[in-house]
Amino acid sequence: MTNIFDIARLAGVSKTTVSRVINNRSGVKEETRVKVNEAIEELNYIPNQAARSLVSRKSGVIGVIYNVFNASVYLNLANLLEKYAAQYNYNVVFCSTNDDCGSKLRYVQYFTSGAADGLILFGSDCRDAEVVQKIRDSKYPLVVIENYFNDIKVNDIIIDNYNGAKKAVQYLIELGHTKIAHITGNVSHKVAFERLSGYKAALRENGIEYRDEYVVFTDAGERSGSEAIEKIIFLNDPPTAVFTFNDMQGYDAIQKTREVGVHVPQDMSIIGFDNIYEVMHYIPSSIRLTSMMQPIDKIAESAIRLIMENIESREAEPKVISFDTELYYGESCSNRELSCED
């Protein structure tokens, strides 16, 4: 490997001067700069990253740890994080822990020990509390997106799942529905729990009774939407509307209704959460799901801004930034009066 000394020798200057050129410092004679750059070009020299980080205590990298890469709206987030970080001349590297805690610890150590200047945790797990607490204690710059801990003070970007869910159900009620089901996510996670809570609150505030048989608990896994909706459709007194934990379940459910001859939205209104339609690369259904939309772009922008602030000053107080979701009007919900004739 050619190093800074080789360049210095070839250009007939000192290492110091080469360093100055590399880092675009002012105060180098134009002539010298040219000579150095020629040498760099000729030897195909790239400064050693490890050495630079060691001395400058900066890596120019933001690390992002995903619990698992999955094909949802959050993939788009990755591209956006990259985009915003580039504006600060920062690289972003991602890794997936494949849902393995040991793997997560390995990556956290890797990043915090100098490979990155800051860390964004995405999709944290209740099992991560200890790790998060440790990073926090060390004052290492950290931003958590969709935090699952209430009790740890960290930079946190969240969306208002509770009110989002409430708005979704409220919308169904305004359409005249009173028999409204909910297909949950994994309620041991905060996100799913809050969406369930929002669902309950909307019913309560509108004087609608909560019915156990209208709430199907799932882990939000594959096919959970279709499996859950089957249980609901064949109830003696089936609901006329369903609020699903997320869009994947929503589309999955629509698919299943089609198979069993139930028409959306005429027979059954369905509303989802996340609004993944835009990020799909093909039409996921002929019916576009009505859904609560997350402001992914803003989330990415503020995650990067927060982490940069925290890199600038490690003493900055942790901030919690909450975003509202917005109702996206798709084609999967209809007015109950118009559609049902009982």
Next chain:
Amino acid sequence: MTNIFDIARLAGVSKTTVSRVINNRSGVKEETRVKVNEAIEELNYIPNQAARSLVSRKSGVIGVIYNVFNASVYLNLANLLEKYAAQYNYNVVFCSTNDDCGSKLRYVQYFTSGAADGLILFGSDCRDAEVVQKIRDSKYPLVVIENYFNDIKVNDIIIDNYNGAKKAVQYLIELGHTKIAHITGNVSHKVAFERLSGYKAALRENGIEYRDEYVVFTDAGERSGSEAIEKIIFLNDPPTAVFTFNDMQGYDAIQKTREVGVHVPQDMSIIGFDNIYEVMHYIPSSIRLTSMMQPIDKIAESAIRLIMENIESREAEPKVISFDTELYYGESCSNRELSCED
């Protein structure tokens, strides 16, 4: 930041001994080892990554550069790469260039200059030829998946797109179809070009005339499947079967046929490429697309194996590993005799 010297002092030993303990070297008295570990625990010490890489010339990281993260079968690849690398005690970090060449160069420099011991390029672009050539010249360990260059000798993992496409069309022919259309990808990319070539070859070998109006050129972008199939459906003499560049187009096309009242597979058989069904987190269509399946698991396994070999010995000759695709029987193709009555 606490460093190795702090630990040495607290444990009452030398830095050398601490280093030995950190790296699990033999020849340290058990008693000493315990003392050192206690000190490490107490001070919450994590060895500085940059310093370690600098001296050991190893980072323990494999870098993966994606052109862009998108929600296809290749996302799954990311998780699998992580899994296989973990078996070698290697971390994998991913980054996306958002289709920006400048960004790609930045990441290549970052990784090759010490941040990673090897690089996997995924979704390389014809514009990348120069970069790839440069990495290759420097003997830096490199594996390219789905290479777009014929003329550069690098470690390359490819799937046999030509024969895969041929098999797909052959299958349609065996079903009795003779009017077979093709919706292409971006044929300036090798992948799409080869699938088109395979399509042509299958027709030729079966004495079926190539018809210009049956081939719709697209860039494989969003909605390209539905847009293309519309052009085909309304031809005076429409085809009875379509081979699409990829599954997203295939599903997109199915969706469109439904909207215009054409039934798949009765009126129109559709076969795709990639078989993304398994990686979708919801049912993408009530009709499961027949498709050419890529052996993603094997691709990931051999990408990691190749890069590790190359890290061990930089002088290893570049290898090209080609995988065959396999026909997955879905529900979107039918026998022409049974379905059409003209």
Next chain:
DNA sequence: CTGAAAGCGCTTACAG
């Protein structure tokens, strides 16, 4: 405008 020297936090022969 330029260079000699110190130091970042480790690991690795080498010596004992």
Next chain:
DNA sequence: CTGAAAGCGCTTACAG
């Protein structure tokens, strides 16, 4: 079994 010393490839005061 343990430690002193050199060195990895840079950057950063400091001096001129």
